[in-house]
Amino acid sequence: MTDVIxxxxxTATGPHFGLSKFADPLRVPPLIRPHSWWHQDEIxxxxxxxxxxxxxxxxxxxxxxxxxxxxxxxxxxxxGRRLRVNWNNRIDGTIPVIAVQQRAELADINAPARTPGxxxxxxxxxxxxxxxxxxxxxxxxxVVHLHGARTGGGNDGWAHNAVLRGAxxxxxxxxxxxxxxxxxxxxxxxxxxxxxxAGLAGMYLIRDAEEDALxxxxxxxxxPLVLTDRNLDTDPVTGALTGQLLFKIPFIxxxxxAGPAVPIPFTGPFNLVNGVIWPHIEVDARWYRFRVLxxxxxxxxxxxxxxxxxxxxxxxxxxxxxxxxxLPAPAPLPAGGLVLAPAxxxxxxxxxxxxxxxxxxxxxxLADRTEPDIMQFRVExxxxxxxxxxxxxxxxxxxxxxxxxxxGCSTARRCPRTTTTCSWRSSRPAPRAMRTRSCGNCxxxxxxxxxxxxxxxTGSCNSPTRPAGRCGRxxxxxxxxxxxxxxxxxxxxxxxxxxxxxxxxxxxxTSTWRSCNS
Numbered sequence: 406m407t408d409v410i411x412x413x414x415x416t417a418t419g420p421h422f423g424l425s426k427f428a429d430p431l432r433v434p435p436l437i438r439p440h441s442w443w444h445q446d447e448i449x450x451x452x453x454x455x456x457x458x459x460x461x462x463x464x465x466x467x468x469x470x471x472x473x474x475x476x477x478x479x480x481x482x483x484x485g486r487r488l489r490v491n492w493n494n495r496i497d498g499t500i501p502v503i504a505v506q507q508r509a510e511l512a513d514i515n516a517p518a519r520t521p522g523x524x525x526x527x528x529x530x531x532x533x534x535x536x537x538x539x540x541x542x543x544x545x546x547x548v549v550h551l552h553g554a555r556t557g558g559g560n561d562g563w564a565h566n567a568v569l570r571g572a573x574x575x576x577x578x579x580x581x582x583x584x585x586x587x588x589x590x591x592x593x594x595x596x597x598x599x600x601x602x603a604g605l606a607g608m609y610l611i612r613d614a615e616e617d618a619l620x621x622x623x624x625x626x627x628x629p630l631v632l633t634d635r636n637l638d639t640d641p642v643t644g645a646l647t648g649q650l651l652f653k654i655p656f657i658x659x660x661x662x663a664g665p666a667v668p669i670p671f672t673g674p675f676n677l678v679n680g681v682i683w684p685h686i687e688v689d690a691r692w693y694r695f696r697v698l699x700x701x702x703x704x705x706x707x708x709x710x711x712x713x714x715x716x717x718x719x720x721x722x723x724x725x726x727x728x729x730x731x732l733p734a735p736a737p738l739p740a741g742g743l744v745l746a747p748a749x750x751x752x753x754x755x756x757x758x759x760x761x762x763x764x765x766x767x768x769x770x771l772a773d774r775t776e777p778d779i780m781q782f783r784v785e786x787x788x789x790x791x792x793x794x795x796x797x798x799x800x801x802x803x804x805x806x807x808x809x810x811x812x813g814c815s816t817a818r819r820c821p822r823t824t825t826t827c828s829w830r831s832s833r834p835a836p837r838a839m840r841t842r843s844c845g846n847c848x849x850x851x852x853x854x855x856x857x858x859x860x861x862x863t864g865s866c867n868s869p870t871r872p873a874g875r876c877g878r879x880x881x882x883x884x885x886x887x888x889x890x891x892x893x894x895x896x897x898x899x900x901x902x903x904x905x906x907x908x909x910x911x912x913x914x915t916s917t918w919r920s921c922n923s
Contacts, residue, residue, distance in 0.1 A: 420674065420776040422521055422646060424682060427781040429461050431684040433628055434476055434607065440483040449491040450477070452547060452605065454498065459635070459675075460682040464648040466637075467501035468604035469545065475680040476631045476700070477589070477607025482580050484613035492574040496545030502603050502650045503638055504540035506668060508533030509655035517655040518672045519775055521646060522639030540599060540652070547600055548574055550592035551609060552748060553728055555582050564594035584616040585730040586696045586750040588631075598671070598702055602652055604680075606631065606700045616731065622694040622754070628686070629679065629696045632745070632779065634704045636673035670703035674775045685781040690758040694725075697753055699745040707742040707771045708779075710755070713764055717742075721759040726752025742770055755782075762786035 439445050455473040456465040471477030482488050507517035523534050530536065546569055550562030560576040568574055587609040591600035608629045621627070638649040655669040675682050699706055709717045719738040726732055728750050735754070743751060765782040 420774075422674070424460050424462050424646070424675075426683040426776070426778060427685040429681050429684050431628075431686040431780065432679045432681055434474055434631075434679060435472075435478045436481060437478050438481045439488050440481075440486045446487060447489040447491070448480075449493055450480075451493045451495050452545070453495050454501070455604075457604075457680060459637075459648065459677060459680065463637075463646055463682075466648040466650060468650070469496055469501065469547075469600065470604045471589075471607050474607075475604040476633075477605070479608045479610060479629055480589070481610045481612065482578075484580055484582065484584060484611050487577060487579050489575070489577045490549075492547075492549045492576065494545060494547055494568050494570050494572055494574075496547070496570055498545075499541065500543040500545070500599055500603055502540065502599055502652050504537040504599065504652040505530065506535050506537055506654050506656045506666070507531070509657055509669065511657060511659070514655050514657055514669050515672065515773055517653060518636070518669075519674050519773075521637045521651065521674060522641075522644070523651065523653055524639075524641040526641050528641050537652075543596060543599060545570055546593050546596065547591050547605060548593050549576065549589055549605075551576075551578055551587060551589045553585060553587040553750075554578055554580075554609070562592045564592050564597070567593040580611055582611060583730045584613045585611050585728070586698070586726065586752055587611065588698050588700065588748075588750070590700070599652065601700070602635075602650065602671070602702065606633075608696060608698060610696065621725075622692045626689075626691065627694040627696070629698070630780075631679050631698045631700050632706060633677045633680075634673040634701045635675050635677055635682075636671075637675065672702070672704045672773070672775075676769065676776065676779045678780045683776070683778060683780060685783055687783045688757050688785070690761045690785050691756075693755050693757060695753045695755065697743075697745065697751045699747055699749050701747055703747055705747070705771050706745045706769045706779075708745065709742040709768050709770055710738070710782075711766050711768050712760070718760070718765075721756035723754045723756075724751060725754055726750075744771075757782070757784045760784045 437448065439448050450471050451473075452469065452471055453473050454467065455470040455475065456467055457470070457475050458464075459466050468475045480488075503523075505523045507523065509515070509517050523530055525531055546567045548562050548564065548567040554561075556576075556578055560578065562574070562576070566574065589607050589609050591597055591605035593600055608631060636651045636653050637646050638651040639645060640647055652671060653673075654671045656666040657669065658664045658666055678684050697708070710719060710722055712718045717740075719740070722738040723735040724732065724738060724743065725735050731752065738753075743753070745751060760782075761784055763784050765784065767779045767782070768777050769779055770777065
């Protein structure tokens with residue numbers, strides 16, 4: 406029998422069922438870049454059986470996973486560069502999912518979906534609960550579909566083209582489309598819902614030169630958020646969660662007790678982000694980019710960002726892309742929240758500098774009497790002059806030390822050698838004399854930036870001696886031609902704590918050159 410949680414409570418009760426919210430850090434899926442400096446155009450992705458921990462208070466859960474990761478690794482490619490993928494099936498045994506259906510009343514058809522478990526004390530199914538025939542013996546018959554990609558029919562992951570263990574699906578993706586957020590998942594005929602529920606899903610990003618020129622947050626500040634919901638089995642004696650995946654759906658009989666059963670699509674009481682139940686993430690007080698995917702079976706999300714008082718605060722949030730790629734201009738988060746249907750994606754920017762020292766919560770307002778909170782953002786607290794508080798609102802200890810001593814910080818230390826210069830946010834290591842008070846955050850740099858090479862030196866470096874200068878990171882404006890559009894004041898308002906913007910540094914992007922302050 407699967408191990409269970411040792412805890413004093415006899416039964417798990419909602420909405421948390423004995424699990425602590427925001428106890429575990431968010432996991433970020435590993436990144437695979439086929440089109441890197443070595444120009445690799447072929448990769449192999451193995452589908453395997455793995456054990457993962459969905460919550461630190463749960464035993465390990467058995468899943469099917471790409472490269473042993475739940476969700477699978479994020480694949481990043483370049484637009485126009487073909488990629489061949491060998492999707493190799495190495496999964497042995499049967500699916501690690503228990504599938505049941507439970508009778509529901511018409512007055513509350515989702516009631517069974519809001520609770521884990523399905524058995525009585527003696528291990529028999531509860532009244533009105535039936536095992537779904539055939540699911541427990543399903544082999545790993547899988548095929549991969551790249552959702553949102555423009556591909557030929559033979560490479561699209563047709564539902565009948567699934568393969569068993571030891572075989573491979575060979576696919577070629579032309580990636581002939583603009584930068585966008587896609588995702589890959591299992592697509593086998595009649596069992597897609599079970600295979601994806603077992604863990605077979607991951608994110609796929611296409612990048613292009615136009616996106617590169619925008620200077621959007623990247624690296625550690627670009628994070629995929631794969632949203633899913635799951636249900637778990639319980640030990641029939643103790644009521645404790647076992648970690649076993651449970652696909653429990655309600656069914657109704659509108660024609661009467663003897664009539665045909667009508668199944669209701671699956672929803673679960675546990676929200677996961679990147680395979681972790683109710684995680685948290687520590688973020689700097691800077692812009693971040695989140696690639697959000699609703700990978701749930703049928704649950705809709707209406708996402709809002711709320712502060713510690715429970716009030717929605719969307720001032721620092723901008724939507725910059727959807728399923729098809731980047732929007733022509735950033736859009737504010739709707740007052741009622743961002744609605745994501747199953748398989749839908751959104752590209753979102755958040756300016757955490759507006760929320761220094763706060764704990765923000767991503768919440769689903771369509772939770773239907775399940776736990777609405779999804780995850781927590783813990784925003785850093787700056788002491789001053791580049792010091793950052795490491796213990797919340799108390800100034801007892803700071804990290805990311807920079808020159809200068811402040812109250813509440815013990816000693817002054819030098820910036821790390823990875824600090825960047827402030828000449829157009831160069832990624833080169835900076836000499837000691839050029840390190841800034843904020844450890845490479847050029848937005849607050851005391852150092853005079855340099856003009857773009859090839860321009861005549863003027864008061865604002867805007868003399869167009871050659872066509873089409875670069876906006877770079879001076880603004881977030883998007884362009885599709887050789888001449889860059891001037892960003893309006895509504896979208897390049899800088900770093901003001903009260904302005905409603907998604908701009909980067911305080912400098913403005915002109916029609917041809919980035920401005921630099923002389």
